[in-house]
Amino acid sequence: MGKKSCSYTPDAQFAVAESTFIFDHLTRKVYFAVAPIFPGAKTDLIEMIEGIDPEDDEADELEGELIGAGDADRYMKGVLRSKVHIMDGDIFQVVLARSAKVRCTNPVGLYRRLRRINPSPYTYLFEFGGLSIVGASPETLFCAHAGKLKVNPIAGTCPRGKNAAEDDALARAMLEDEKERAEHVMLVDLGRNDVRSVCRSGTVRVEDFMSVLRYSHVQHIETTVVGSLREECDQFDAARSVFPAGTLSGAPKLRAMEIIDELEEEPRGLYGGGIGYFSVDGSADFAIAIRSILLQNDVATVQAGAGIVADSDPLREYQETERKMAAMKRALGVAE
Template sequence: MGKEEFERIVGAAKEKIVDGEIFQVVLSRRYSLPFEGNLVRFYNRLKQTNPSPYMYFLSFGDRKIIGSSPENLVRVEGRKIDSFATLAGTMPRGETPEKDAQLERKLLGDEKERAEHLMLVDLTRNDLSKVSAFNSVSVPELMEVHKYRHVQHLSSHVVGQLQEGKDCFDAFDAIFPAGTLTGAPKVRAMELIEELEAGRRGPYGGAVGYFSFNRNCDFAINIRTLVAHRQKAHIQAGAGIVYDSVPEKEYEETENKMRSLLYALEAK
């Protein structure tokens, strides 16, 4: 999806927000290009150029999914539930330490980004409360800045304790798909995504991880990911749209999020 079309659907989403149908929706665009290179080499470059908490290379016959996701969806260890599924609010990295610090201050002071982030924190708290013991959901980390190679994000950490009779499968079911990839309210946001985006998302915005035999789990949100299929590579990135979003800036955010994968593709 090109710049003009993406800005058009951002405008359409803003109309839905003004009409009161929704508070926020995360719209994404896909970039596809020919690729016949060595995917293992690409993965190794990605580890060097954009190291992230979740690195993965998944092979499904002639379809490969290669990612460097910075964002946790849900983790269950014993009775504890963790979610960093509020990695929302984005700025590029600065070329110098001074410029980087300036952009960090700009991110922390951006009322739009802060309001959007708090909305998603509340959504995550609500999701976890469905399977958490009464009064156990808390936010030990709120709007901290996490820095990666090409972008920096506002991040919050939401935790809870599983209710008796609930397990890791219930926790996953309660939070999937991530609010940071849909919007709020979640169901109406997904309906608008289906209506406005050019095609089905496929793996993008899903989850990559595991359920273990001891009923623990750990899942990443499937972002910063390349899908390779039949000599083509597909990259997808999104931006959270709210009532005062500027379409051009939302397009720039998707460009910034794609940059790490494109850099690894171009590296020699």
């Protein structure tokens, strides 16, 4: 990519889990697992059990200091430049992102708050030395299990209402919005093409087309695409086929990524990447790194993007990024 494509964080970081603490939210049971191939596995298991802290300190309070919110005018000018690329025929759509920075020294407390404020299918906290990742992502990058591959493109956003009736009205308006529908259908088609590239002919299908999902501050349109992996393809082939997600880059992907590199202020780093695991049994499950916060040197970086199409309104797209950041800022203790 171009001059800004060099991130300040590792491109990828993986770990082999020798010991695992598993909490089943459905049964409320705790499990401990260690891999017997590792020396001292039994000792590790005992130490894990003895090291459990029963104290419930869910009441973490954070008072974040906003130290950088990005330039709204610059972002909106980027939207206009994106529309020029679209009118010139370079792309059909591009996801343009922006960031904000907040002072924060407590990743564990931040995780607890974000989990409560914005419950999501994927919540996570990773700590790698001086680098921490906290997130509550609504979107699957890909899930491979028992020979099946699943992705769930999310495209289309509107705010939450003050009550159920307002929620329904806003969701209905979103579903009837031609821009939102066209963008969603285009990205579902892109997801189908990604899945089809590694799946058996005739097995790729669309499920739950354009369903509405509700989160703490926004509502989204989501569709599920599934298929059966070809015999010669595994979870790593699946990862290559879908990454990066069209819902975080654009269409066509390569040209959209070049335009992202041209227009965004800084490298994306974590944003739009994947958070998940590859298992020895051939399965894998990754979330897209959205609604995610990167902490480094006591600074938390939050990022959000909006899908830009031919009839995008710059102010509306900027406001969409603000709504997507809202839960993260609230978790960080920054007043909305």
